[in-house]
Amino acid sequence: MKRGFLLAAVFAASVPQIATAAVVVEYKFDGTGIDTSGNGLNATLSNGATYGAGKFGQALSLDGINDFAASAFTNISLSAFTLEAWVNVATYQSNVHYLSLYQGSNYIVLGDYSNGVISTWANGLSPISINGGSESISTNAWHHIAFSWDGSVQRAYLDGTLVGSAATTGSLSGNLNQGLVIGARYSKDTQFVKGSIDNVRISNVALSGNQLGFFSDGVSAVPEPTTWAMMLMGFGLIGGVLRSEKRRRKAVPSFG
Numbered sequence: 001m002k003r004g005f006l007l008a009a010v011f012a013a014s015v016p017q018i019a020t021a022a023v024v025v026e027y028k029f030d031g032t033g034i035d036t037s038g039n040g041l042n043a044t045l046s047n048g049a050t051y052g053a054g055k056f057g058q059a060l061s062l063d064g065i066n067d068f069a070a071s072a073f074t075n076i077s078l079s080a081f082t083l084e085a086w087v088n089v090a091t092y093q094s095n096v097h098y099l100s101l102y103q104g105s106n107y108i109v110l111g112d113y114s115n116g117v118i119s120t121w122a123n124g125l126s127p128i129s130i131n132g133g134s135e136s137i138s139t140n141a142w143h144h145i146a147f148s149w150d151g152s153v154q155r156a157y158l159d160g161t162l163v164g165s166a167a168t169t170g171s172l173s174g175n176l177n178q179g180l181v182i183g184a185r186y187s188k189d190t191q192f193v194k195g196s197i198d199n200v201r202i203s204n205v206a207l208s209g210n211q212l213g214f215f216s217d218g219v220s221a222v223p224e225p226t227t228w229a230m231m232l233m234g235f236g237l238i239g240g241v242l243r244s245e246k247r248r249r250k251a252v253p254s255f256g
């Protein structure tokens with residue numbers, strides 16, 4: 001029983017874990033706006049937004065004129081978060097919002113301020129924005145973008161690589177109850193994306209770079225060969241511990 005528990009613990013520690021508990025909303029846009037986090041915050045497509053070829057299956061397809069998707073998502077933690085998505089832009093619209101959350105005067109945005117350069121805005125945090133360096137999202141290609149905040153540093157990632165960060169003070173307030181807008185400004189009337197957006201995910205923790213969907217999206221849950229090797233090493237170590245424990249128990253007189 002104890003041994004089985006130990007083996008299970010080794011197995012659990014060895015298999016790469018996607019922190020599903022931290023995911024508060026997720027859209028795969030495979031022909032539906034269903035929230036695959038299980039929280040039921042399904043997205044609605046507006047003004048002709050549709051589904052097209054995705055990074056994985058289908059994606060949200062937007063015309064850059066007035067299309068967007070939106071949901072009543074309000075459940076973001078205000079002490080830490082990660083916003084991420086795969087995007088494929090047909091042209092540089094400049095100053096667009098890929099993911100946009102809003103309430104009153106509070107907002108959190110993952111966007112593009114200038115020709116594909118990843119930019120963020122988070123009212124209440126100082127500095128308010130990160131410009132994601134000189135590297136741009138190229139057009140007509142899939143790129144993964146992410147924006148995290150751990151309570152002290154904001155970070156922007158492009159294709160799993162940190163492209164900008166800012167030491168940050170301040171705090172967010174309110175619960176962003178105007179919801180999540182995908183592919184347009186939170187006001188739903190400007191800063192439209194022309195292109196496709198796939199695997200939108202928001203977590204209530206600051207994921208580290210190697211935990212981003214750039215590395216885990218589309219990856220089978222079957223352990224990799226190196227993971228199996230680690231597991232077998234783990235089993236060997238546990239076996240050794242159990243054997244030496246047995247020997248020790250034999251050598252020490254029992255008082256029980």
Ligand SMILES: [Ca+2]
Pocket residue numbers: 028029030054055056057058059198199
């Ligand atoms: Ca998809």
